Amino acid sequence: MKKIKQKLVLLFMILSIAFSGTILPAKETQAATTKVYLGKYTLTAYCPCKKCSGGHGKKTASGKTAKQGRTIAVDKKKIKLGTKININGKTYIAEDTGGAIKGNRIDVYFSSHKKALQFGKKKNVKVYKVVKK
Numbered sequence: 001m002k003k004i005k006q007k008l009v010l011l012f013m014i015l016s017i018a019f020s021g022t023i024l025p026a027k028e029t030q031a032a033t034t035k036v037y038l039g040k041y042t043l044t045a046y047c048p049c050k051k052c053s054g055g056h057g058k059k060t061a062s063g064k065t066a067k068q069g070r071t072i073a074v075d076k077k078k079i080k081l082g083t084k085i086n087i088n089g090k091t092y093i094a095e096d097t098g099g100a101i102k103g104n105r106i107d108v109y110f111s112s113h114k115k116a117l118q119f120g121k122k123k124n125v126k127v128y129k130v131v132k133k
Helices: 002-020 113-119
Strands: 033-046 071-073 084-087 090-096 105-109 122-132
Touching: 033 084, 033 113, 084 105, 090 105
Parallel strands: 033 105, 071 090
Antiparallel strands: 033 122, 071 105, 084 090, 084 122
């Protein structure tokens, strides 16, 4: 009976260590990142409707399908397509461009026109580029 208790205690300790992450290797997909300040930008919003997207729908300049919470349109002279951008603690990906998106302006994609209108226009928002360390 004593050996069974010892084995159970040992097993419990091993499982505790394993589930605490001490033994398990860190996920390699979570690379360490830092933020680089790009300046203050004006944010506007768009959706896949003809009025907002000019008939392009969900198709982006990068070839990706636009997705709410991920896609932003940028001036590619200022921000390269594919760049991860942090705005108010949320990370987006520069996947689109637009005729009216020039200089320090970013268009945030929303799935509906109503949501885009609710977002409105925000001025002097601090924008950061997310880079690997």
